[in-house]
Amino acid sequence: MQRGPWGGSEAEAAGGRDVGRLDTPAVVVDRGIAAANLERMAARVSARRQALWPHVKTHKSLAWAQRQLDLGAGGLMVAKLEEAVPLARHGVPAVYVGYPLVGPGPARRLTQLVAAGLQVRVAVDSLAGVACLADVARATSAPLAALVEVDTGFQRCGVASVDDAVQLAEALAAAGVRYQGITCFGGHITWRLSDDERRAAVVAQNLLLAQWSEDLRARGWAPEVVSVGGTVPTGHLDLLSSATELRPGTYIYNDVATVLAGAAQWADCAAWVWTTVVSTPTADRAVVDAGSKTLSSDGPVAGSFGHVRERPDVFVSSLSEEHGVIRARDGGATGLEVGDRLSIVPNHVCTMINLHDNVHLVEGRRVVGSLAVDLRGMIHS
Amino acid sequence: MQRGPWGGSEAEAAGGRDVGRLDTPAVVVDRGIAAANLERMAARVSARRQALWPHVKTHKSLAWAQRQLDLGAGGLMVAKLEEAVPLARHGVPAVYVGYPLVGPGPARRLTQLVAAGLQVRVAVDSLAGVACLADVARATSAPLAALVEVDTGFQRCGVASVDDAVQLAEALAAAGVRYQGITCFGGHITWRLSDDERRAAVVAQNLLLAQWSEDLRARGWAPEVVSVGGTVPTGHLDLLSSATELRPGTYIYNDVATVLAGAAQWADCAAWVWTTVVSTPTADRAVVDAGSKTLSSDGPVAGSFGHVRERPDVFVSSLSEEHGVIRARDGGATGLEVGDRLSIVPNHVCTMINLHDNVHLVEGRRVVGSLAVDLRGMIHS
Numbered sequence: 001m002q003r004g005p006w007g008g009s010e011a012e013a014a015g016g017r018d019v020g021r022l023d024t025p026a027v028v029v030d031r032g033i034a035a036a037n038l039e040r041m042a043a044r045v046s047a048r049r050q051a052l053w054p055h056v057k058t059h060k061s062l063a064w065a066q067r068q069l070d071l072g073a074g075g076l077m078v079a080k081l082e083e084a085v086p087l088a089r090h091g092v093p094a095v096y097v098g099y100p101l102v103g104p105g106p107a108r109r110l111t112q113l114v115a116a117g118l119q120v121r122v123a124v125d126s127l128a129g130v131a132c133l134a135d136v137a138r139a140t141s142a143p144l145a146a147l148v149e150v151d152t153g154f155q156r157c158g159v160a161s162v163d164d165a166v167q168l169a170e171a172l173a174a175a176g177v178r179y180q181g182i183t184c185f186g187g188h189i190t191w192r193l194s195d196d197e198r199r200a201a202v203v204a205q206n207l208l209l210a211q212w213s214e215d216l217r218a219r220g221w222a223p224e225v226v227s228v229g230g231t232v233p234t235g236h237l238d239l240l241s242s243a244t245e246l247r248p249g250t251y252i253y254n255d256v257a258t259v260l261a262g263a264a265q266w267a268d269c270a271a272w273v274w275t276t277v278v279s280t281p282t283a284d285r286a287v288v289d290a291g292s293k294t295l296s297s298d299g300p301v302a303g304s305f306g307h308v309r310e311r312p313d314v315f316v317s318s319l320s321e322e323h324g325v326i327r328a329r330d331g332g333a334t335g336l337e338v339g340d341r342l343s344i345v346p347n348h349v350c351t352m353i354n355l356h357d358n359v360h361l362v363e364g365r366r367v368v369g370s371l372a373v374d375l376r377g378m379i380h381s
Numbered sequence: 382m383q384r385g386p387w388g389g390s391e392a393e394a395a396g397g398r399d400v401g402r403l404d405t406p407a408v409v410v411d412r413g414i415a416a417a418n419l420e421r422m423a424a425r426v427s428a429r430r431q432a433l434w435p436h437v438k439t440h441k442s443l444a445w446a447q448r449q450l451d452l453g454a455g456g457l458m459v460a461k462l463e464e465a466v467p468l469a470r471h472g473v474p475a476v477y478v479g480y481p482l483v484g485p486g487p488a489r490r491l492t493q494l495v496a497a498g499l500q501v502r503v504a505v506d507s508l509a510g511v512a513c514l515a516d517v518a519r520a521t522s523a524p525l526a527a528l529v530e531v532d533t534g535f536q537r538c539g540v541a542s543v544d545d546a547v548q549l550a551e552a553l554a555a556a557g558v559r560y561q562g563i564t565c566f567g568g569h570i571t572w573r574l575s576d577d578e579r580r581a582a583v584v585a586q587n588l589l590l591a592q593w594s595e596d597l598r599a600r601g602w603a604p605e606v607v608s609v610g611g612t613v614p615t616g617h618l619d620l621l622s623s624a625t626e627l628r629p630g631t632y633i634y635n636d637v638a639t640v641l642a643g644a645a646q647w648a649d650c651a652a653w654v655w656t657t658v659v660s661t662p663t664a665d666r667a668v669v670d671a672g673s674k675t676l677s678s679d680g681p682v683a684g685s686f687g688h689v690r691e692r693p694d695v696f697v698s699s700l701s702e703e704h705g706v707i708r709a710r711d712g713g714a715t716g717l718e719v720g721d722r723l724s725i726v727p728n729h730v731c732t733m734i735n736l737h738d739n740v741h742l743v744e745g746r747r748v749v750g751s752l753a754v755d756l757r758g759m760i761h762s
Contacts, residue, residue, distance in 0.1 A: 023486040025760065057702060079703040099703060100659040100668075102719055105404040125660050128719035156704055157660040157668055187701065278481040279506050279538040287481075287538055293735050294760070297679045320568065321438060321731055322460040322480065323537055338483055338509035350702055354674050355736070357758045377738045379406065379675070 016366035019274055020341065025290040026274040027352070027359040028343075029371055033270035034059075034252050035067065041234070041251050042071035048237055053077050053096050055229065055249030058350045060375035062090045064252060075119070077229075077247050081106055082378035084113055084120070094119040098183065098229065098247065100149070100157055102128045107135040115140045123183050125149040125157050127171060134175030146172050147183035147227055150212055152205045154187040162215040169221040181223030181244075182212055186233035191260035191301060198261065202236040209242035235263035255349035256301045269345045271353065272309060275324065277340040286326040286336035290344060292319040296355060298348035306344040316344065397747035400655055401722065406671040407655040408733070408740040409724075410752055414651035415440075415633050416448065422615070422632050423452035429618055434458045434477050436610065436630030439731045441756035443471045445633060456500070458610075458628050462487055463759035465494055465501070475500035479564065479610065479628065481530070481538055483509045488516040496521045504564050506530040506538050508552055515556035527553050528564035528608055531593055533586045535568040543596040550602040562604030562625075563593055567614035572641035572682060579642065583617040590623035616644035636730035637682045650726045652734065653690060656705065658721040667707040667717035671725060673700040677736060679729035687725040697725065 019028060038054075045052040051074040056065050065076055065087060075094030078084050084095045101110060101122055114120050114136060124130055124146045137144055148165045151158030159165050169179045189201045205228070213223050228240060231248040235258075240246070250257075253271040254264040273295055275288035297319060299305045304315035305324065314334055317327045324344070328334050336342075346352035353359065354376055361369040400409060419435075426433040432455040437446050446457055446468060456475030459465050465476045482491060482503055495501050495517060505511055505527045518525050529549045532539030540546050550560045570582045586609070594604050609621060612629040621627070631638075634652040635645035654676055656669035678700060680686045685696035686705065695715055698708045705725070709715050717723075727733035734740065735757055742750040 027760070099670075100719075102659050103657060125662060126719045129659075151662060155666065156662075156701060156706060158662055160662060276484060278483050278510075281506060281532060281536075281539055281541060285536065289480075292677075292679065292732055296673075297677060297729075297732060298673065320537060321735075325537060338481075338507045348678075351673055351678060354702075355758075356760060377736075379408070379737060 016363075016368050019360075019362055019365045019367060022274055022360060022367065024274050024276040024341070025294045027294070027356050028272060028274060028362045029253065029359050030270045030363065031361050031368065032363050033268065034064070037252050037254065037268055037270060038064070038067055038071055041248060042073070044237055045246055046072060050237070050243060051245040053227070053245055053247045054252070055079070055098070055247050056083065056087070056375060058249040058353065059252050060353060060373045061371055062086065062374045063371065065090070065092060074245070075121075077249070080378055081109055083375045084118065086374055088113055088116060088118040094121070096121045096247070098123045100125055100129045101132050102126070103132060104135070107132045111136045111139040114142045114144055117142070119143075121145040121147060121180065123147055123149045123157075124168060124172070125159050127168070130168060130171040130175055130177070133172065133177045137176040143178060145178040145180045147180055147225060150182050150184050152184040152186065152208045153201070154185055156185065156187065158184060162212070162219065165212070165216060166219045166221055169216075179221065181225035181227070182209070182216070183225075183227040183229070184209065185229040187230060189230065189232050189261070191257050195262055198232070199236065199239065202233050202239045205233060206240050206242045213242060231258050232261045232263045235261070250349060253349045253353070255352075256304070256307045256345055256347045259307075260302055266307070266309070266345070271349050271359070272343045272345045273352070274341060274343050277326075277336050277338050277342065280334070280336060280338055283333040284327060284331065286334045288324045288326060288342060288344070289322065290324050291322045293321045293355060294352075295319060295324065295344065295346045296348060296351035298346070298351050301347040304347075306346050309343045309345060311342065397744075397749050400741075400743055400746050400748055403655055403741060403748065405655050405657040405722070406675045408675070408737050409653060409655060409743045410634065410740050411651045411744065412742050412749065413744050414649065415445070418633050418635065418649055418651060419445070419448055419452055422629060423454070425618055426627055427453060431618070431624060432626040434608070434626055434628045435633070436460070436479070436628050437464065437468070437756060439630040439734065440633050441734060441754045442752055443467065443755045444752065446471065446473060455626070456502075458630070461759055462490055464756045465499065467755055469494055469497060469499040475502070477502045477628070479504045481506055481510045482513050483507070484513060485516070488513045492517045492520045495523045495525055498523070500524075502526040502528060502561060504528050504530045504538075505549060505553070506540050508549070511549060511552040511556055511558070514553065514558045518557040524559060526559040526561045528561055528606060531563050531565050533565040533567065533589045534582070535566055537566065537568060539565060543593070543600065546593070546597060547600045547602055550597070560602065562606035562608070563590070563597070564606075564608040564610070565590065566610035568611060570611065570613045570642070572638050576643055579613070580617065580620065583614050583620045586614060587621050587623045594623060612639050613642045613644045616642070631730060634730040634734070636733075637685075637688045637726055637728045640688075641683055647688070647690070647726070652730050652740070653724045653726045654733070655722060655724050658707075658717050658719050658723065661715070661717055661719055664714040665708060665712065667715045669705045669707060669723060669725070670703065671705050672703045674702045674736060675733075676700060676705065676725065676727045677729060677732035679727075679732050682728040685728075687727055690724045690726060692723065
């Protein structure tokens with residue numbers, strides 16, 4: 001915590017503004033921490049000879065996408081087809097659209113991307129999805145690949161039976177789309193589970209994937225790729241031997257949810273919001289100038305709408321759009337004064353970053369530049 | 382519900398695309414409904430000879446700000462000082478910054494606005510806030526006004542005692558800032574209360590404001606302005622005789638929270654998201670292509686992350702970033718198929734609109750244009 005009034009520091013004279021001089025709320029990304037997170041994951045996955053296809057949803061920045069490729073990523077994943085356009089323009093060679101595409105709009109846009117030379121792989125979990133990919137395959141001679149999405153417990157997308165998966169694989173082949181294997185997302189393995197429960201859930205996911213692979217092999221559709229999404233499952237690589245490929249996203253920045261799920265330490269969190277205490281109406285309540293339009297309203301996680309880095313003894317009890325209310329965990333006085341600065345790690349960094357067009361890049365307390373959130377706002381309007 | 386495949390309609394031939402032709406997710410604002418909401422509120426408030434200072438946080442669009450002024454608004458309210466800059470550039474004459482400004486950054490930026498001729502009124506609830514305004518008053522000869530924020534039960538900002546309010550009024554006067562009265566936000570009066578409880582809460586708020594006014598008058602600081610924020614309290618104008626001014630924001634578009642709080646009907650909701658069912662892995666679960674990055678993660682409200690307009694018998698049971706999971710209220714089959722289109726009214730329209738740079742303008746099913754969310758993303762980066 002930096003006590004007001006707002007002062008400069010030696011760091012500023014040394015070649016960069018001190019974060020204490022930033023107008024608040026100020027969204028910052030620590031370049032060194034994020035780069036180290038990327039390098040560590042790349043090394044871990046590579047050591048197991050698995051492929052890494054990072055999900056760009058967390059950072060949405062071309063600069064980081066390039067760094068992930070430089071570190072050996074097989075390609076990049078998007079959940080919105082629209083985000084593949086700037087990636088392709090940037091020169092990314094291969095994109096996994098890990099989202100069910102259906103209907104003529106996606107078919108038209110995907111055709112353009114494939115025809116322009118982008119290697120594209122798509123997730124599919126319905127015959128309507130296969131029909132969309134068939135339209136693309138008919139419209140272009142370039143190759144198109146697909147993974148059949150299977151449900152390993154999250155209960156979102158994904159087929160539930162081997163019969164359904166085989167039906168989709170056959171339909172893909174008939175449509176001229178290359179069936180490559182299976183894909184899943186371990187979104188049910190979260191901070192809400194205990195450490196033991198979480199390990200058990202990853203073990204169960206791994207066994208399920210082994211069973212899917214065996215059953216599909218028996219039916220003539222052995223998966224070449226078994227792809228697993230999620231930073232939390234990826235924290236247990238030793239238990240994910242069935243996976244040939246991992247697709248973490250949040251690992252670049254991390255957040256409260258990944259830390260509480262044991263997939264990162266607080267020191268690995270690379271993105272937070274600098275705030276100023278703007279009101280202390282009572283001793284037990286302080287208000288900072290970051291609310292749901294700055295931090296996003298995801299949560300609460302473990303009772304708080306973010307982690308106050310300088311003061312683990314306080315928490316964010318509620319968010320309005322531009323206000324965050326801070327209270328002491330013991331219910332007593334916060335000890336905060338108007339003008340104090342606090343930095344808050346978001347509960348969910350992906351939705352937080354998505355609120356902003358640009359964020360500050362820092363190294364420790366030194367502001368070293370600005371980072372564009374290039375892929376934000378990719379919607380048709 | 383529009384059953385796939387995606388077809389055009391007569392409306393298209395009549396001069397505008399049909400909404401069924403929009404790529405999804407598509408955020409739409411019905412121009413006619415929104416305009417009627419503005420007109421109705423302006424007439425209601427004007428009939429009681431109260432002033433209307435609409436909060437622009439909901440629409441963040443210059444076009445609607447202009448319409449609110451044309452309908453007789455005394456000025457416009459912002460919660461972010463930065464948003465006053467484009468409003469001033471657009472020609473808005475008076476802005477209420479209903480947010481505690483503290484420190485040198487806000488003082489510098491406010492000085493520029495005041496010096497440029499914008500009439501500004503600011504909320505203040507601390508001596509540090511008065512010090513910020515004093516800096517502005519010293520730096521420019523143009524008039525600056527302030528309202529003392531009082532807490533009427535929401536427990537966010539606002540002083541709790543008349544002594545504190547008097548101290549601030551005296552400090553404002555000493556600093557050359559015009560004390561105009563008091564301001565509050567009725568954020569505690571929500572859909573969570575029953576109708577009777579909500580009426581009682583508005584009555585209590587009105588009595589509190591009358592008491593504040595009387596106590597301040599007795600101390601020589603009679604408020605000229607008694608300003609009340611919130612669309613829900615504004616739904617009970619007959620009970621808010623103590624207020625001289627209302628500052629609703631959400632009323633332009635409305636949302637699930639305002640409807641469930643009795644402040645609007647479903648037919649008054651002017652903004653929603655057109656989605657496509659992209660996956661139906663089981664009979665009791667459908668997945669649409671709008672998640673927390675499209676609808677915002679505010680909620681759940683009454684157990685759902687949005688209101689499905691065509692199908693009140695289903696609800697949004699969870700949101701991922703780009704997925705919304707739809708289930709039937711009776712726990713049975715949803716009856717939905719891949720390709721079906723559904724439109725979803727957000728729980729909180731202010732955070733939803735804030736996610737997007739542009740939205741589609743429609744009149745019924747006809748797409749008539751695009752609306753820029755001009756004031757989104759006003760953060761220093």
